[in-house]
Amino acid sequence: MSDVTTIRVAGTSPYDVLVGHGLLPRLPALLPDSGRVLVVADANVSGLAADAAAALRASGVVADVHLLPSGEQAKSLSVAAALWDELGRRRFTRNDAVVAVGGGATTDVAGFAAATWLRGVRVVHIPTTLLAMVDAAVGGKTGVNTAAGKNLVGAFHPPAGVLVDLEVLASLPDDEWVNGMAEVVKAGFIADPDILVLVESDEQAAKQPTGAHARQLIERSIRMKAEVVSSDLRETGRREILNYGHTLGHAIERVEDYRIPHGHAVSIGMVFVAELSRLAGRLDDETAGRHTAVLTAVGLPTSYRGHPFDDLLEVMRVDKKARGAMLRFVVLDGLARPGLLEGPDEDLLRAAYDKVST
Ligand SMILES: NC(=O)c1ccc[n+]([C@@H]2O[C@H](COP(=O)([O-])OP(=O)(O)OC[C@H]3O[C@@H](n4cnc5c(N)ncnc54)[C@H](O)[C@@H]3O)[C@@H](O)[C@H]2O)c1
Numbered sequence: 572m573s574d575v576t577t578i579r580v581a582g583t584s585p586y587d588v589l590v591g592h593g594l595l596p597r598l599p600a601l602l603p604d605s606g607r608v609l610v611v612a613d614a615n616v617s618g619l620a621a622d623a624a625a626a627l628r629a630s631g632v633v634a635d636v637h638l639l640p641s642g643e644q645a646k647s648l649s650v651a652a653a654l655w656d657e658l659g660r661r662r663f664t665r666n667d668a669v670v671a672v673g674g675g676a677t678t679d680v681a682g683f684a685a686a687t688w689l690r691g692v693r694v695v696h697i698p699t700t701l702l703a704m705v706d707a708a709v710g711g712k713t714g715v716n717t718a719a720g721k722n723l724v725g726a727f728h729p730p731a732g733v734l735v736d737l738e739v740l741a742s743l744p745d746d747e748w749v750n751g752m753a754e755v756v757k758a759g760f761i762a763d764p765d766i767l768v769l770v771e772s773d774e775q776a777a778k779q780p781t782g783a784h785a786r787q788l789i790e791r792s793i794r795m796k797a798e799v800v801s802s803d804l805r806e807t808g809r810r811e812i813l814n815y816g817h818t819l820g821h822a823i824e825r826v827e828d829y830r831i832p833h834g835h836a837v838s839i840g841m842v843f844v845a846e847l848s849r850l851a852g853r854l855d856d857e858t859a860g861r862h863t864a865v866l867t868a869v870g871l872p873t874s875y876r877g878h879p880f881d882d883l884l885e886v887m888r889v890d891k892k893a894r895g896a897m898l899r900f901v902v903l904d905g906l907a908r909p910g911l912l913e914g915p916d917e918d919l920l921r922a923a924y925d926k927v928s929t
Pocket residue numbers: 613614615616641642643646673674675676677679699700701702703706707708709710711712713722739740742743744747750
């Protein structure tokens with residue numbers, strides 16, 4: 572095991588995110604004194620789950636694997652209920668623990684089962700997609716989807732640790748990598764412009780999980796998220812900047828009934844909100860234009876020819892009402908200088924939308 576990077580997430584329940592190659596031997600140390608561990612895994616990464624269970628058994632822990640349907644189908648109450656049944660059958664106590672192996676869907680549902688079983692048992696995340704490495708596995712948000720919508724049921728439950736084993740990227744399809752790159756580019760614009768420089772220095776590499784800068788892009792994005800959630804676990808303040816590009820992005824996902832991948836919708840949302848920032852007189856032309864260039868370079872879409880703006884506006888308004896706030900956007904006041912724009916003029920919004928829709 573060589574060259575491991577440790578990124579600390581501070582707060583009331585601090586934990587470490589370890590990044591490196593071949594990290595499974597580190598897993599038992601993240602769960603000291605646990606008698607039993609259930610390794611909950613996406614069916615597409617069952618080999619890694621078996622290796623994780625073997626690493627735990629080697630240290631004297633009773634470990635078994637429970638496979639989930641792959642991807643978003645796993646984020647349901649029935650899958651969570653099956654996990655509760657499994658934990659019950661194994662008589663899991665507060666000393667026992669869950670290990671989640673998979674993408675964001677897996678870390679969300681396994682994290683939710685861990686958050687709710689006995690009102691909270693330890694969970695370690697082993698994210699296997701770029702999105703889960705840089706976003707879903709860090710920050711402690713867990714949840715499932717219900718008939719009322721995505722992610723409306725959940726809990727804040729920080730993990731006991733996160734193992735980002737770069738070996739798993741070897742099997743990740745390129746389009747899943749590109750999907751996650753939207754969050755990496757977001758981190759570049761809101762906090763760490765060196766990310767953008769890395770992408771621009773080798774555009775071809777930035778499109779692939781095995782690209783030369785993959786590790787740096789991942790580590791820098793995790794550091795950004797770790798820094799933000801360290802100071803705001805419950806999304807009452809600074810964490811809001813993570814929503815850059817997400818207000819319109821979520822609305823696009825909703826009107827498209829989630830047929831557009833999250834990263835694609837967020838990419839379009841970032842181009843929109845950069846233009847909104849520019850039109851509001853808050854962002855320079857060059858930084859606004861850089862959004863389209865960088866996102867295009869990594870293979871993400873920057874325009875959307877689907878629903879008219881009125882449909883999206885309605886969804887954004889309903890969403891905001893549900894959260895008891897007026898329509899507001901995370902904008903940029905310059906590179907790496909996020910700010911808020913509250914209750915913007917509808918004409919301004921339409922003008923910014925023209926940028927992505929024409
Ligand atoms: N909790 C949070 O803070 C947070 C943040 C962002 C997103 N999310 C959630 O994350 C979910 C999306 O996560 P995702 O993009 O990782 O998708 P995902 O978990 O659905 O995984 C995408 C696909 O990749 C496959 N896969 C995963 N790892 C693989 C690997 N190493 N090799 C080959 N195939 C692999 C999966 O089987 C699946 O088909 C959404 O439900 C979203 O709401 C949560």
